[in-house]
Amino acid sequence: MASLDPADNTWQPWRLLAPSLTAILLLLAIPVAFIAVYSFWLRTATGADVAGFHLDNWIEVLTDPFYRDILGYTVWVAFATTVICALAGYIPAYFIATTQFKHKAFLLLLLMLPFWISYIIRTMSWINILGSSGIVNAALIWLGITDEPIQMLYNQGTVIVGLVHFLLPFMILNIYVSLYGIDRNLVDAARSLGCTGWQAFREVTLPLSMPGLAAGSLLCFVLGAGTYITPLVLGGPTDAMFANLVFDAIITQLNWPLGSALSLVLLILLGLVVAVYNRFAGMNQIAKSFG
Amino acid sequence: MFSGWSFIRLGTILVYVFMFAPVSVVVLLSFNSSQFGSFPMEGLSFRWFVALWDNAAIVRAFQTSMMLGALTAVISTTLGVLASLAMVRYTFPGKTAISTALIAPILVPEVVLAVALLLFLGAMGVPKSFPLLLAGHVIFTLPFVVLVVQARLVSVKREYEEAAMSLGAGPIETFFQITLPLILPAVLAGGLFAFTISFDDITGTLFWKPGGVETVPTQIFAMLRNSISPEINALGTVMIVVTVALPLLGAAAARRLSRKQ
Numbered sequence: 001m002a003s004l005d006p007a008d009n010t011w012q013p014w015r016l017l018a019p020s021l022t023a024i025l026l027l028l029a030i031p032v033a034f035i036a037v038y039s040f041w042l043r044t045a046t047g048a049d050v051a052g053f054h055l056d057n058w059i060e061v062l063t064d065p066f067y068r069d070i071l072g073y074t075v076w077v078a079f080a081t082t083v084i085c086a087l088a089g090y091i092p093a094y095f096i097a098t099t100q101f102k103h104k105a106f107l108l109l110l111l112m113l114p115f116w117i118s119y120i121i122r123t124m125s126w127i128n129i130l131g132s133s134g135i136v137n138a139a140l141i142w143l144g145i146t147d148e149p150i151q152m153l154y155n156q157g158t159v160i161v162g163l164v165h166f167l168l169p170f171m172i173l174n175i176y177v178s179l180y181g182i183d184r185n186l187v188d189a190a191r192s193l194g195c196t197g198w199q200a201f202r203e204v205t206l207p208l209s210m211p212g213l214a215a216g217s218l219l220c221f222v223l224g225a226g227t228y229i230t231p232l233v234l235g236g237p238t239d240a241m242f243a244n245l246v247f248d249a250i251i252t253q254l255n256w257p258l259g260s261a262l263s264l265v266l267l268i269l270l271g272l273v274v275a276v277y278n279r280f281a282g283m284n285q286i287a288k289s290f291g
Numbered sequence: 292m293f294s295g296w297s298f299i300r301l302g303t304i305l306v307y308v309f310m311f312a313p314v315s316v317v318v319l320l321s322f323n324s325s326q327f328g329s330f331p332m333e334g335l336s337f338r339w340f341v342a343l344w345d346n347a348a349i350v351r352a353f354q355t356s357m358m359l360g361a362l363t364a365v366i367s368t369t370l371g372v373l374a375s376l377a378m379v380r381y382t383f384p385g386k387t388a389i390s391t392a393l394i395a396p397i398l399v400p401e402v403v404l405a406v407a408l409l410l411f412l413g414a415m416g417v418p419k420s421f422p423l424l425l426a427g428h429v430i431f432t433l434p435f436v437v438l439v440v441q442a443r444l445v446s447v448k449r450e451y452e453e454a455a456m457s458l459g460a461g462p463i464e465t466f467f468q469i470t471l472p473l474i475l476p477a478v479l480a481g482g483l484f485a486f487t488i489s490f491d492d493i494t495g496t497l498f499w500k501p502g503g504v505e506t507v508p509t510q511i512f513a514m515l516r517n518s519i520s521p522e523i524n525a526l527g528t529v530m531i532v533v534t535v536a537l538p539l540l541g542a543a544a545a546r547r548l549s550r551k552q
Contacts, residue, residue, distance in 0.1 A: 009381060012462075016377035020370045020393060020433060027430040028396055031407035038410060088309075091302035107307075114310055116534045118491040120508045121527040125313035127519045128320055135316060168310060197295060226400035229493055233515060243402040250406055251498065263406040270400050283391070 032267070039261035049257065057261040067245065071265070074242040077156065078225035081163040085220045086213060088164070089171035093212075094205075096172075097179035111176075114169045123162050123233045130158060154236040162234040163224045170223070171216035174286070178212025179205070215285040218277045222270050242266055318531065321524035339525035349526060352510040356490050359421070359506060363428040363489040368482040370429070371436030376470070378437075379444040380452075394434040404431065405498035419501040427499045428489040435488060436481035443477030444470075476546075483541045487534045 039057055042050040061067050096107050114122065128134050132149035140146045152158070182205060190200040228243035235241075243266065249259035324336035343349050374393055378386070396404060408427050409419070417423055447470065455465045471478070493508040500509060507530055514523050 010383075013377035013381035013383045016373045017389065020374040020437075021389070023370060023430055023433065024392055024395060027408055027426055028399065028404065029392075031411035032399065032403070034411040034414065035403075035407045088302075088306055091299055092306045095299050095303040110307065110311070113535065114314075116487055116538055117314060118508060118527075118530050118534060120491075120493050120511050121317060121530055122314060124511065124515055124519065124523065124527070125317045127515075128316045128524070129313050131519065165310065165313065168306070172306075222400065226402050227494070228402060229497075229512070233512075243400070246402050246406060247497070250409070256410055259406055260410065263403045266400055267403045271398075274398055283394070 035260035035263060038257055039264055041257040043255045043257050047254070057258050060258070061261045061265055067262070067265075070240060070245060071242055071269070073239075074225050075269075077160060077163070077241060078221045081160055081167060081224040082217050082220040084160070084164050085168050085171040086217055089168055089216060090175055090213070093172045093175035093179055097176055097182075108176075111169060111172055119166060120229065120233075122165055123230055126158065126162055126165070126234060127153065130161075153234065154239075156235070156239055158234040159231050159239050159241075162230045163227065166227075166230065167220040167223055170219045174216035174219065175209060175212040178209045178215075178285075182208045211281060211285045214277065214281050218274065219286070221273060225270060226266065314531065317524050317527045320521065321528040323521055323524075325521075339521045340529070342522055343525050343529065346522070348505065349507075349510060349522075352505040352507050353529075355421075355504060356506040356508075359424055359428060360486040360490040362425055363432055364482040364486040366425075366429050367432045367436050367485040368478060371433055371481055371485075372440055372474075372478055374433075374437055375440040375444050376466075379441055380449065393437050396430050397434045401431065401494045402498075405495040408495075409498050419499060421501075421504070424496060424499045424506075427495045428492060431492070431495060432485035432488045435484050439481040439484060440474060440477045443474050447473045479541055479544070483538050487538065490530075490534055 040053050040055070042052070042054045042056055044050060092107075092111075096104060096111070101107070130136055130152040132151065132153075134152075136152065137146075137149040140150065186204050186208070187200050190204045191197070195203065225241070226243055228241060228247050231239045231241045231244055242262070246259055246262045246266065249255050249262055253259075321339055322335045322337070323333065324338060325333040377383075378390060378393070391398075405427065408430070409423070412423055412426065413419075417426075451469050451473070452465050455469045456462070460468065490506075491508060492506075493512060496506055496509055497512070500506065505513065507526065511523055511526055511530075514520065514526075
């Protein structure tokens, strides 16, 4: 509460912020700084950590083609996911924003629903669809198109399908928010000046919806590139993404210094993407979809 | 233009089918009476829900998730409401930086947050444990609460608070008598949001959970290692009911509350 006495107002916001900022400092800022230091330590064969300034982990992470290939694969999967989400997400966003359909509110509510349904459930649900005893194979066998179930799961394609399924609502929502804010008179004006419907869309609507498209793409790319669950559930042995390497290093091999270095590579890569976005668009657009 | 619009409508239908068909199949198959829980379906039955109820590990995972989600929601919402008040009601130096700091936990990839928290608190003597899980879930859900509560608080006129204070109410009394009732729907929404995110989380949870402790998502994940069983579909259905029905009930309650005033 802003007090009426101005002298109280200097410290009051900091008192209100103190618990949150303390939490962020202790549970985020210092831990990230800690792994930055930790990544220069060494894990010896006996399992003990050697403190100090060793470049070994970084040299391994940055020069070993194994890590470079998986980083490239991760960027490719996240990029493909983002492009598919943008193409497939624009259509329903445009429909909901412009339709006179009377159940529009219901369509919007449905759109929010996936945010409330667990990520692991949505991911594993594809096993029921594409698995060897899933609905598609059951249909193919019933139709006599095939005798044996076709192996459709556990490859790069299904990883991307799973990620698109997970991230599409983020994209649709962001594009919708941006389309919703466009003054319809602008399109009408373009039409009255002789634009075709398609021209009006390309020259007016599409450019004005760019902020939403960009915000949605950022979320899809960053969330897609940081996942390790989807490749574990829907990918094959060669579909590990960068976050899987982090998980293996930390949880399976217990090589914490190496895991720290790998985490930081992911943080820097995605941090750069966020920074570029922030430079051109600003973070406010993303906050808008919470309004 | 007609063909363009029908293309858009068809596309929209296809996207909605893509989003909802797989989840609907999970719900459908959880009522399958067949032994293998796959197609073709043999008949309707509740046997897999009964099997869940009899499975001690799943019941325990459910209790853990509920407890974790509830505590996360309470702590995260308390912190988030206080921070939102500062951000919306005051101007102070460094506000833009603080605003970024408050949403930083969702700007950092969750895997990185998970590793950093695990290793740092481990070095501080906090092992993989329930408190570590709780700390992780609180920090990860805090930005969502802040964003939801801030968005609502902006639209609450500060004149009401100023009127209360000019009539002699202290800041704390003003908060509980005036501000809190006005932002209550957003506070509840923020809390439910935090609960659901915590209840659903698997990315961080797999790093932070001690051996032998499972939440519902990690339990499902562990069961998937074998193969998809009808029990997993039933557990998925229960989870969908918890995370979808709760917010809908919450929204209905909030609407009733705000109508009363």
